[in-house]
Amino acid sequence: MLAAMVVAVAGLVPLTATPAEALTVDVRVTISQVDALDSFEEPGDADFYAVTTIDGTERTSDQCQFEDDDHITPNWEFKKEGVDLSEGSVTVSIEIWDDDDPCDEPFSFRGDDDQGDITPTAGRTLTFEVDLAPCALTGGVTANCMTNVQSAGTADDDIASIVFQVGIAEPPSAPGQNIRCMHSPLWPQPGDTVTIRAEYLDGNLQPDVKIADKIQVFTGNNMAAPAGEVSGAEEFTFTTPAVGAPNLSYACRLVDDGSPIWTGWRTVNVGPPPVAGGAVPVMLTGPMRSRIDVVLIPDKDDYTGPSDPAFLTDMGTLIDQAYFAQGDGTANASILLSNQDTFNFWIAGGTGDARGVVDDKCQKDPPGNWDTLHSFADVGAIIHTVSFRDCASGNTFSAENTDFQVFRHEQGHRPFGLADEYCDKRPGSMSSVCDGGYFQSDPHPNVYEDGGDCEADLGNLGRSGGSCDRWQEDGGDEDFFETSEPVNGDLMVDNTTPQEADIRRIDWMLNTQCASGNC
Template identity: 40%
Template sequence: MGNARSPRRIFIAAVSCVAMVLGTQFMLARPASAASTVTVRVVIEHVLEQGCTDNLSGSDFYSKITIGGQDFNFGPIDGEDEISPDWTAEKAVDVDTAATVPVVITLAESDGFLNFEDDVCDISPNGSELDLTVNLVPCAVTGDVSGVCAGPITSAGNGDADIRFRIEVDLPAATPGLAVRCTHTPLWPQPGDTVTITVESLDGTVQVGDTMADLSSGAPGPALVDHKKIADDLEVWVNEPTGPDLHVTGKTTDSYVITDVPAGDLVYGCTAHAGADRVFTGWRRTRVGAPAEGTAIPVSFTGARTNRVDVVFIADSDSYTAATDPAFLADATDVIKGAYYGQDFFLANQQRFNFWLADQRGDADRVAAPTPANPANTNCVLTRPPNWSKDYSWADTGVILHRDTFRDCANGGVFSTEPTSLGTVLHETGHAPFGLADEYCCDGGYFEALPNPNMFDTLAKCQADAPTLGRTAADCRTVTDVRPTPAKSWFLSEPTPNDLMNADRRPPQAADIRRMNWYFDNCAAGKC
C-alpha cells in the first residue's frame, strides 16, 4: 500500500472541470512517449461581451476553433452577453511529423446566418482572430497571446469581447508495449470516507477473461486476465501540478490513500513509464457526496459530455435496493475495471469515456413470449428509470446491472448485463452506443449500420468493403437469420470465432474498431 494523507490539499471544483488538467504540462515536460500521437484539446471557458453586438436583447455568440487546419464549429448561445460555454475541440496530432500545431480561435455574434460573415468579434490584440502556435512536447502556447498549457489564458482583444480559454496536450493512455490502469475506491465516495487510488502498469495486451462460449449460457467466466509489466516508475497525481503525490519505481502496482475526503470533486490521474514509453490515464473527476447539479453522479468524468462517450450505470430493481446500495457500487466498480479497463482497445481509449451512476433504478427481465414455432421463446425486457428521458437524454448508453442470470440484450440506447459477465458488457457496448450488429448465427440483431458497418445486406457490398479492412473478397461469410420467412442472409468479413460481436466476445476486430473510432471521432468534434 502506498502513502496516505489528510484532505487538507484536496481541490474542490464547484462548477467547472478546469482543475482536471492541472499538472499536464509537468508530465509532458518529461521525456516524450514512444507513441506517435498526442491529443491537442482547446476549450473556450468564458466569453464576456464588450461591444461585439447590436442586439438589445443580448449577444448570440458562436465560435470556430481550428486545430491543424481542421475546423470545429460551436453555437450559437442566444441572448447572453456573458457565457461559460466550455466549447471543446480535440484533434490527434502525430509528434513524429510535427513539433508544433497551429490553433485559431474565432468568435462571432450572430445576425441569423451562422457563417462567420456576421459580426466577427475582435478577441486578439493583433486582429479579430486569435492565432496561436502550440508546441507539443513539452506543451507551450505562443502567438497573439501566450500562456501555460492546461491553465487559463485570457485575451481582451481591442474592446469587442473578452475570452478565456485553455489548451491541453495529452499523452496516450497506452502504447503497443505499455498501458496504465488507474481506479479509485469507493466508487462514489461520501464526505469523511477514505479513498484509495490504485495505479497499475500493464503490457498493452490486456484482455477480458470471460470464456463464455454461448451468449445464452449465463455462466460467468474468470474476472480478468492481467498482463502486468514492471514499470520504471508509477505515479499518482491528485489535483496539484507541483509534483506527483505517489512516485514508485520497479513495481507493477501501488496505491495512494486519502483520508477524510471532503465533499466536492476529487481530481486525479496516473502515469506509467517503462523504457521509451510513458502513458497517462488523463485527468478524472469523481464526485464526493451529492452531485453539484442534476441527478447523475459522475464517478469518472474526463471531459464535456458532448465530447465523451457517456456511460450511465443503472441499478436493477430486482438486484439492488438503491443507487447507493454497496453491492451495486461494488459491481459497477468491477465492471469499469474488469471490462472497460480490462481489454486493450477500450483501455487505450479510457480518456474518451465518462462513467456515471443513475440516481433511480431500472429493471431488466427475461419474460415468456411463446410463439407457435417456439413455445419456449422469451424476450429480454428493459425498463429505464422513471426520470431517464428527462434527466439522462445526454447519455450515450445506459447499463442496467442485474445479478440474476439470463440472456442479455440492448435496445433503445440501453443494455443489460450481469456484472460478472465482462465480455457481455463490452459486446453489448458494441451495440449501444456504437451501433454494431451481432456476428453470430442465427438469432442475433442483424442490420447494416451506415456509415462503417460491420454487417452488410448483400454479398457484393461485403466483397467491395473487405479490402478497406485489409481482407479479400473471399473472407466474406454468411450469417443467416432463421426467424423471418423466408430466412434472410447477411454478410461480413469479420472472423469467427474471436471477435467482440461474435458469441465468444473476444477482442474487437477491424470492422468493429473502424465503427468505434468513427464514433469516437464524432465525440471529439463535439457531436456526442
C-alpha cells in the same frame, strides 16, 4: 485594437503540463464560452459551431448543438493525439461560425454560413503557435497553457468573443504499455479513505509481470509532486488521507524505458450527488461533449438502490474489468483502456428494471427520471445479478453484473452503433439463432444492407474479395444483410474480441467524434 487577454472563467477542466521526457503528446483546445458581440441573425440569435485545426488536423463541432443562442458555454474540447514532441511547436487555429442551414436539412459546411470575427488582428480566424515543452501560446495569442484566454474580434459585423484554454498531456497508453488505475470505494463519503491502485499492463493486457521504472499517483490536481511513488514495480497502491466533500481528484502516471503514460485527471464525487435524485459522477475525465458518458443503473430486483454497497462494489469491478481490461490476449484488447480518458462514469440516481428478451422484444425500463435528470447520458446500463438474455434498445441496455463479455457486446450496440453479426445461416456459424439487431450504421458499418457496400469496403478493412457472408434474419421477408467480420471469435458474434470493422467504428467514435466535441 483589443488584444487577446487572459481571464478567469470557472468550469474548464484542468489540463496537464507535460514533463520533458514525453515522446508524444496529446494537444487539446477547450472552448468554454462564445458570445455574440453584435447581431449575427435578424431576427433571432446565432447558431454557433466551432472549427479548430490542431497541427493540420481539422475538428468541427456539431452545428446543431446550440440553436438560437448568442451566449453559450459549450465546453467543446478538440483533441489531436500523438503529436511528436520533437516538433517543438504546432499551429492552432480557431474559427467560430453561425450556421444558416435548418438542422433538419443536410449539413452544408460553410455554404451560406457566417464566420464570426474572434481575433483583434486582421482576418476572422484566431491563429497562434503552441510551444510544446514547456507549453505556452505565442503568435496571435501570448499566454500560458492551462490558462483561460479571451479573444474578441474588431470587425464591422459578426463580432464574437471566445474563452478558451490549451493544454498538452502525455498519452494514456503507448505501444506495449498500458496503465490501469482505479479507486475504491467507488462512491466515497466524507471521512472515507480512498485506495488508488495503479497497474502496469502490456499491449495485450495480459497478467505477465511488467516492471516499470516508476509508478506515480497524483491527487488534488497537483502536478508539482506526486502524492505517492514507487520504483521498479508492476503495481502500486496508494491510500489517501480522509476525503471531504464535494470531490476528490487523482491521476496515475507510469514511466518505463523513458516513455511516460498518463491516465489524465479523474474527478470523483464525495458525499451526496450534485442534484438530489440525479446521477453521481464517480469518474469524470473531462467535458461531457467530448466524453462517452456511461450511467450505471441498479436493477430494482437485485439491489436496494444506487448506494447499495453490493452494487457499488460490483460497479467498481465492472469498470475495472469491462472497460479497462478485455483479457483475451490480443492487440485489440486495449481499445477501451488506451482511450480511458474519453469516458465519464456515473451512478444513476434511481433503479431500473431489466427483464431480458420477452416475446421477441427487449424488455427493460430505466429510472423514472431518466429523460430529465439523466438526459446527458450517452448510454445507460441496467445491471442485474440473475441470468437471462440481455439486450439493447434506445440508449440503454441490460447486462449481468459479472458477465463482462456480454456487457462489452451490448455496449457495442450503444454507444458505438455496432450491429449483431451472429446468425446460424452464416457458413461456419456456431450460433443457434438468427434474430439479432441487424442494421447498417454509417459511417464505418460492420454490417451492410447492400452487398455491394460490403464488397466495396473490403479493401479498407484489409480483406480480400469474396469475404462477405450474406444472410436473411429469421422472419425476414426481403431484407438481407452482409458482413466480412469473422463468423466466430468476434465481439458482435460471440462476445469476444473486437475485429477490424468493430475497431474502426469504435475508434471513429472515440477519436473523431469525441475529439471534435461530438460525443
